[in-house]
Amino acid sequence: MKKVIFAVALSISLNVFAEQNTIDNITLAANNMQVENLTELAAHTSGYDQAFAHYKLGAAYLVQQNFAKLTQHLTLSADILNQQLKHNPKDVESMILLAQVLGLHSGFAPEKAKEFGPKTYELLNKAGQLAPKNPRLKLVHGIIKYHTPAAYGGNKQVAVAMFNQAINNYPDDVHSGYHWGYDEAYIWRGLAKVEQGDTKGALLDFNQAVEINPNSNWAKGLIAQNEQNISSL
Template structure:
């Protein structure tokens, strides 16, 4: 079950409603608008602040500002570590994964943390779409010899996409992202048309999703 306490706290202390804040963060992230993401992080609290910091870190890193990205990730960790709900644990595992991606030397310590945190999230809410999405991302970035690989990434993406069909009213991010990661996994297996179809489906799910637009543009060159 999602943590009602977490959601209530954010509703009380954030100037914007919970769902509106998530949507605003996604909109800014699609534009890689670092100043807007910084402002949203400052305005939000709890989970939404951690999510804003996660998206801020991704955008800042893509713009070669690793210091800002690392600082945002550390803030997200501090917020998410005490939480006991599946949503927070899934996001924390994603944050750990990004920290490893930015500094592979951290894999020795953060890799097990990410894995155990994600397992905890799955124990709490196994059908949560973001838990399954982060499992897909983890599988994509983990060698097959260690239990990852594109095949497993596709399987978890399939499960995530199916779970995203359920109605959602609060934490709803990641639907288009699930199609995008599945497309990347298909591309890795040599299924270029399957990848293109998934990236197009990502845009049908969210016409403003910048990453899918970028991948389709690159593929057309």
């Protein structure tokens, strides 16, 4: 009986299942670069939610080019997710988020790529076996493919195909409890279109991102920037 009680308590303390309301609050704070709110959310959540808050804090500090804080929060996020996976090796959502955290860390610290690269692809491959239609899997895998040099397995055409798959799969994910990244899939596909010279197509994607997430300041900034580029032609 004591073992059963302990197992239940452990499950609760790890917060294996994300709460959508918390995920939404973290995303909203990140969209508005509200570092204080994100810090508060990271302090008062646990498990996946806490790891997600630290990941978003890391991304915010990347924008501010505060690499010490970036490293701190990505490390905290990775530690939490590794703990989640230690207790539940088939936790697909933790695999995907950890892959994103390690991929971001490798992006600004190339010396980490040799250590984190194989681990990232191992996580993505395992998650793909367990949940091949997970839209966050396609989004994160696409982002990593987009940024990885071709010599190391990167492929922007494959990345765009993955963003397309993510966009197709997100509508069925609304009630998953982990629903984040739908607008980002359109943003990343739009960025790929900009690179290909398809500014009008990119604007359609950026506007769709705002339709999904009216608080996406990233998408709004890209719309303003690319509308200006068109008007200057």
